[in-house]
Amino acid sequence: MxxxxxxxxxxxxxxxxxxxxxxxxxxxxxxxxxxxxxxxxxxxxxxxxxxxxxxxxxxxxxxxxxxxxxxxxxxxxxxxxxxxxxxxxxxxxxxxxxxxxxLPASGTVDPQGAAVVLDRVQDAGNVGSILRSAAAFGFAQVLAIKGTAALWSPKVLRAGMGAHFGLQLLEGLALEDIARLRVPVLATSSHGGELLHRAPMPWPCAWLLGHEGQGVSAELEALASQRIRIAQPGGEESLNVAAAAAICLHASGAAR
Amino acid sequence: MxxxxxxxxxxxxxxxxxxxxxxxxxxxxxxxxxxxxxxxxxxxxxxxxxxxxxxxxxxxxxxxxxxxxxxxxxxxxxxxxxxxxxxxxxxxxxxxxxxxxxLPASGTVDPQGAAVVLDRVQDAGNVGSILRSAAAFGFAQVLAIKGTAALWSPKVLRAGMGAHFGLQLLEGLALEDIARLRVPVLATSSHGGELLHRAPMPWPCAWLLGHEGQGVSAELEALASQRIRIAQPGGEESLNVAAAAAICLHASGAAR
Missing domain, CATH: 3.30.1330.30 (Ribosomal protein L30/S12)
Incomplete structure (x- = not known):
């Protein structure tokens, strides 16, 4: 000292x-x-x-x-x-x-661990908010596909409010890294799949979260074993990606 | 034309x-x-x-x-x-x-309607995200207490992605305006109350959402008829306010 x-x-x-x-x-x-x-x-x-x-x-x-x-x-x-x-x-x-x-040494994907997969999520505030939700609901690894906002950048750090330090963060990943996951992979869908508040949620699991405008890429979505729909009785408005993430991570992480 | x-x-x-x-x-x-x-x-x-x-x-x-x-x-x-x-x-x-x-003419509080109450929420991205969640889950009125980010400002509009146009937005409100609500008023709590994923949710209802750092003021929280806790098995990390809002509004709005 x-x-x-x-x-x-x-x-x-x-x-x-x-x-x-x-x-x-x-x-x-x-x-x-x-x-x-x-x-x-x-x-x-x-x-x-x-x-x-x-x-x-x-x-x-x-x-x-x-x-x-x-x-x-x-x-x-x-x-x-x-x-x-x-x-x-x-x-x-x-x-x-x-x-x-x-900068902590980069680890490798834990195929058996709960995970959040970020597919080119752009906004630093969204990424930080998702890291906080991941930490709160026990998703210990965050797997960022190439094109996602830099996880250790000042704005993501600020929005993450310290969540970074309790998570295993991997960046610059490709499709084949995500394909190594052996837990059920879930994706949200606006037009199909079971309703989130009715479907039994597996644990551990991995959630796919996509780009603010384009969503999850088709190749990545093909890895999902389950499609889940968030009921939106108020109308067709689409949720912010970090808001949708919070709902999904809570549904599978809090009730386990 | x-x-x-x-x-x-x-x-x-x-x-x-x-x-x-x-x-x-x-x-x-x-x-x-x-x-x-x-x-x-x-x-x-x-x-x-x-x-x-x-x-x-x-x-x-x-x-x-x-x-x-x-x-x-x-x-x-x-x-x-x-x-x-x-x-x-x-x-x-x-x-x-x-x-x-x-600018649409300002209306008055609907005492019987589902509502989201914003108590000095500061960040434009958070406010916009909450408006989207409110619209998606059928909370038709958003009641902003004095000190909340300006709802029709460019950054909140951008983050709201059009949610503004389907909502009744009231700004600059005081405690007594919120006290007019006749629906159950819910507040999140980090240390007490029923767990959100177990508690039966009333509908319609009003959710209190507070300042990013300070939360909901004590005077406003005193209006709540129910305190609800979001289980965070991953640890003590606190959620982003828009993430917590999404979880709460979904829980009461989607399953109704």
């Missing part, structure tokens, strides 16, 4: 440049192998799950406030001029502290 | 100034009494529900494409220089056409 801190005021400092890249480029973490966790809520969630950050970063006026809680958490502390930290963030409401952590 | 069009190239034109205000100021529609519906999806949804726009606006290069579908829909057509229309939008992906419509 180390409660000392290094002060940085230059925007050309290599760490500051790295943070800027990680905060502003959604895919930079893949190349750099590190993730920027912005804000005390995310940092606290990571610590609760046993993560050990390499670097904790504080704005200079935030340091006195957060030193007590987070000052001993990381291998090293860095204090950055407030203005510099404000320039780093890409979020609507930037936070005055954050952790730089190692 | 009129398929003629007026061309406008000046950014100082009063209509262009009005559109800019409506597109960029979330609350401007309240003062101006008009709403800017951006994009063909929203415009189509409004027409399907029998809305009659005062003005249809097209970017000059979009006009040939959309004239056939939308050129006869409004009282008058306006073509705007592409650059001008791009400057108007506040959305991440601006659309090359839209309708200017009258």
């Amino acid at each position: 180390n409660e000392e801190a290094l002060f940085i005021a230059s925007r050309d400092n290599p760490l500051v440049r790295e943070l800027r890249k990680l905060a502003q480029d959604n895919h930079a973490y893949r190349k750099l192998g590190r993730v920027w966790l912005e804000g005390d809520h995310l940092c606290r969630a990571a610590l609760l799950r046993g993560w050990r950050p390499a670097t904790a970063v504080f704005g200079e006026s935030a340091w006195p406030r957060w030193r007590g809680e987070f000052g001993g958490a990381a291998v090293r502390n860095v204090i950055v001029a407030d203005k510099l930290l404000g320039e780093i963030s890409s979020l609507e409401s930037p936070s005055p502290m954050g952790f730089l952590v190692e | 009129n398929e003629e069009a007026l061309f406008i190239a000046s950014r100082d034109n009063p209509l262009v100034r009005e559109l800019r205000k409506l597109a960029q100021d979330n609350h401007a529609y309240r003062k101006l009494g008009r709403v800017w519906l951006e994009g063909d999806h929203l415009c189509r949804a409004a027409l399907l529900r029998g809305w009659r726009p005062a003005t249809a606006v097209f970017g000059e290069s979009a006009w040939p494409r959309w004239r056939g579908e939308f050129g006869g829909a409004a009282v008058r057509n306006v073509i705007v220089a592409d650059k001008l229309l791009g400057e108007i939008s506040s959305l991440e992906s601006p659309s090359p056409m839209g309708f200017l419509v009258e």
